Amino acid sequence: MRKANWxxxxxxxxxxxxxxxRAQEFKLPVDVEKLTSRAKETVEVNMDxxxxxxxxxxxxxxxxxxxKAAKVVANLKAIYVRSFEFDKEGAYSPAExxxxxxxxxxxxxxxxxGVRSEHNGENVDVFFKLENEKMAGIVIISAExxxxxxxxxxxxxxxxxLADLGGEFGIPKLNxxxxxxxxxxxxxxxxx
Amino acid sequence: MNLEDKNPNRMxxxxxxxxxxxxxxxxxxxxxxxxxxxxxxxAHDSHVPSWFRIFxxxxxxxxxxxxxxASLIGGGIRYREVRRxxxxxxxxxxxxxxxxxxxxxxxxxxxxxxxxxxxxxxxREPSTNRSRSKS
Numbered sequence: 001m002r003k004a005n006w007x008x009x010x011x012x013x014x015x016x017x018x019x020x021x022r023a024q025e026f027k028l029p030v031d032v033e034k035l036t037s038r039a040k041e042t043v044e045v046n047m048d049x050x051x052x053x054x055x056x057x058x059x060x061x062x063x064x065x066x067x068k069a070a071k072v073v074a075n076l077k078a079i080y081v082r083s084f085e086f087d088k089e090g091a092y093s094p095a096e097x098x099x100x101x102x103x104x105x106x107x108x109x110x111x112x113x114g115v116r117s118e119h120n121g122e123n124v125d126v127f128f129k130l131e132n133e134k135m136a137g138i139v140i141i142s143a144e145x146x147x148x149x150x151x152x153x154x155x156x157x158x159x160x161x162l163a164d165l166g167g168e169f170g171i172p173k174l175n176x177x178x179x180x181x182x183x184x185x186x187x188x189x190x191x192x
Numbered sequence: 193m194n195l196e197d198k199n200p201n202r203m204x205x206x207x208x209x210x211x212x213x214x215x216x217x218x219x220x221x222x223x224x225x226x227x228x229x230x231x232x233x234x235a236h237d238s239h240v241p242s243w244f245r246i247f248x249x250x251x252x253x254x255x256x257x258x259x260x261x262a263s264l265i266g267g268g269i270r271y272r273e274v275r276r277x278x279x280x281x282x283x284x285x286x287x288x289x290x291x292x293x294x295x296x297x298x299x300x301x302x303x304x305x306x307x308x309x310x311x312x313x314x315x316r317e318p319s320t321n322r323s324r325s326k327s
Binding site for chain 1: 278281282284285287288289290291292293294295296298299300301302303305306
């Protein structure tokens, strides 16, 4: 009887510990979660392991885009996305975004891209999580005047394959041609 | 038939007697009908497969009906479950594709910004040299 109690206690503890660890992967500051009420449009996607694998079963092998997606998702553990679109500029404060960025200033994470544009106010940060010199996760924080997006992908993935999916599904690809106008600040390869 | 019977009058009488209409015994018609029905049933049974004859018993007939009904209901429920599962799966797939699209587009944005700075750098350097040479 005592053994059974111990087993139960241990399993509950392990479940709590794993959920806490998972929660630590990506925690949106409370203020940022409040943005939902201010946003014109909100996208929230929370997909962890089993859900992700289940959803990927429905990806068609005949559709080339879904085939690409299946390759990207194959080894992933979780995907979390929050995207807020606002009617007007200034709906969120830089401090709110900074609080989020601060979570990834740890030895586990490396900031590989940090773009600060005074010209059009498009700021993008890309953090990589490396484990045993292998990609174990990616976080993208994109702060635009009327849009704020957080993406956290947990698990090994090919960044180029993911970028390939950026302009698909009938949505025009982003204009990657250089505008020729100088950018205020672009940081790249700021490994910590 | 003896010699006396060879008398034509006697023969005629006998013939008339034998051809005389007689009343059938009571219940004769019912007996014929029952026999005919039995014969018909026997003929019908010979066309029915032997395994099917077990359903002639009411209890088994009801059991068969109940089994078929249960199978149909169970099949219907399972079909609805599969359909609901498929709908939920499709919705999850759409969510997944949306998440990947957002992630991919933001990654492309970061890449484009990096490309911009790379392409704009070599242009700026010669212009600064030119301005220096002019001054």
